[in-house]
Amino acid sequence: MTATGLRGGLATLFAIPPEHRLDDVDRDSAKQILGCDDDTLSALLDHGLPASGDRGAEHFDSRDLFNLALYSGTGTTVPEQAFAYSLRWMRSSTDDLLAPRASRLELRVACAADRCGPAPTSMLALPRPDRCGGAVSDLTVEPADDGAGRTGHPDGGGDHVVRAASGLAVTATVHTTGEQSRLRSPELRAIAAEFAAMELRWVKLPAALQDDVELIKTHGVASCASASRYLAQLCAAAGIPAVTRIGWVVGMLDLVHAWVEVEDADGATKVIDPIFALFSATVRGTNPLLRDPAVALRTNRLIPTGLQVGRPVAEHRCAGEPSAARTTTKILPAPTRHRESP
CATH class of the missing domain: 3.10.620.30 (C8orf32 fold)
Incomplete structure (x- = not known):
């Protein structure tokens, strides 16, 4: 079942173009992602699954593997199961999808280098649920504004916060409704x-x-x-x-x-x-x-957010240039007296 589904998925795979490939996954990890044995992976390679390296020691682009697995139809691969779990809320009733909801949001960005360069600047987009009937409360920004950064608060229409720092964190309780x-x-x-x-x-x-x-x-x-x-x-x-x-x-x-x-x-x-x-x-x-x-x-x-497609939600610059950044996002149910629907 898995081998048949993967071969069927390979026929419709949009392979990541060569100029954008990462080949960041080794053969053993590829088998775990696809949930297949060594013979099946070899057969996929024979039928055109992109890879680099010598036979038996190939490396694959993780996005190719994810996309192949997601549309394999087996229901057993890691991407399929992860998607089904993260999207389980889509089975909710209409009332559950529309009801007021409170979430605790934590955003962080930091320089990914071992040592941040001079004149660092970090930026994070702010949540803007007020655009569609929601609200933000308990908004905190770390580090606090020392006069060197700019802060835009949702109540004032700001879309992002900037600090002259190697890292930045924004936490808030976000109230949304459908x-x-x-x-x-x-x-x-x-x-x-x-x-x-x-x-x-x-x-x-x-x-x-x-x-x-x-x-x-x-x-x-x-x-x-x-x-x-x-x-x-x-x-x-x-x-x-x-x-x-x-x-x-x-x-x-x-x-x-x-x-x-x-x-x-x-x-x-x-x-x-x-x-x-x-x-x-x-x-x-x-x-x-x-x-x-x-x-x-x-x-x-x-x-x-208040941003359109093409604008970053997180960004870091140092030494006068855009720099690689570590970005983390945590969204958890906010503590309430009544239990909310999952």
């Missing part, structure tokens, strides 16, 4: 239906390809960023005001998510999340509203 509404504009409904009919596949992509809408047209694959850009372009061509938005999803800590905010015919700004429908197709028993192109569904799991 909203469900019908799309009123016939043109907007047609665009949403057209996008859903494309049957795209979400895949892990290198940072340089995250925003590439051409991959949607040429290979039928998308990241949340490129899908949102593409959908916003369709709206703009139809004269419908639309902007992309980025933020976080409660339960998916390593993913900066993207979606589209559109102005509908009734004058209301509504969220269209082009990727959640693709995500929900990988999990059994998900709420059908997540896949309904006629419905604008903003779940209480979305934590927006």
Whole structure:
């Protein structure tokens, strides 16, 4: 079952282009990710699975392995199980997806070098749930403002905080709520239906390809960023005001998510999340509203920033240049008197 599924997945794999490959996984680790034996991995190599190195000591790009496993249909690979676990909330009832929710958010960025260079600067995006009926409380920034940095607080409309430091941390209690509404504009409904009919596949992509809408047209694959850009372009061509938005999803800590905010015919700004429908197709028993192109569904799991696709949520600079950074995100249920739905 596993071998058959992996071979089927290989036939539709979008291989990471050579100029963007990392080949950061050895053969033993590849077998663990794919949940296969040595003979199956050799067969995948014989049928075109990209790798580098001598026979028997190959190295693979972790994103190729993740994408291959995710669409293998076996249900037993590490990526499939991890996705099913992190997206289990998609099985929630509509009431659970819309109910007020409180989460404790902790963001950190730090220089990844052993020794940070001179004149360091660190930046983090701030949560902006106030953009869609939510709020932020107990916001703290470390280090505190010493006059050398700039702080933007959600209540004042700021989108990020900057400090002249090698690292930066932002913690806050984030209050979110969901909203469900019908799309009123016939043109907007047609665009949403057209996008859903494309049957795209979400895949892990290198940072340089995250925003590439051409991959949607040429290979039928998308990241949340490129899908949102593409959908916003369709709206703009139809004269419908639309902007992309980025933020976080409660339960998916390593993913900066993207979606589209559109102005509908009734004058209301509504969220269209082009990727959640693709995500929900990988999990059994998900709420059908997540896949309904006629419905604008903003779940209480979305934590927006004030930034559009293409803007970083975390950044570090030292010695006058952008520098590699370690970024961590923690989102946990905030302590409450009543237990919230998982």
